[in-house]
Amino acid sequence: MEVPKYLENATTDDLVRMIAGLAEELWVTKDRLLVLEEILAGKDLLSDSTVDEHLPSEQLQKVLQRERTRLIKRVFGAPEMDH
Numbered sequence: 260m261e262v263p264k265y266l267e268n269a270t271t272d273d274l275v276r277m278i279a280g281l282a283e284e285l286w287v288t289k290d291r292l293l294v295l296e297e298i299l300a301g302k303d304l305l306s307d308s309t310v311d312e313h314l315p316s317e318q319l320q321k322v323l324q325r326e327r328t329r330l331i332k333r334v335f336g337a338p339e340m341d342h
């Protein structure tokens with residue numbers, strides 16, 4: 260996979276790639292979260308406090324840890340992609 264080049268300086272380019280990756284991840288997450296909350300609220304299955312007070316199961320904790328690690332590697336691993 261070819262790594263995109265944005266600027267002349269490799270370090271600055273790496274930072275731009277990291278920020279773009281973060282922005283992409285944030286938008287996808289926000290988009291999906293808002294859709295899910297609207298669906299659940301529309302079915303009277305979710306209130307504002309439901310999410311805030313929820314304690315994740317052991318299985319969900321594993322999924323969250325895996326996804327957190329994936330995000331960290333993708334975003335903060337950007338400088339290693341082309342060096």
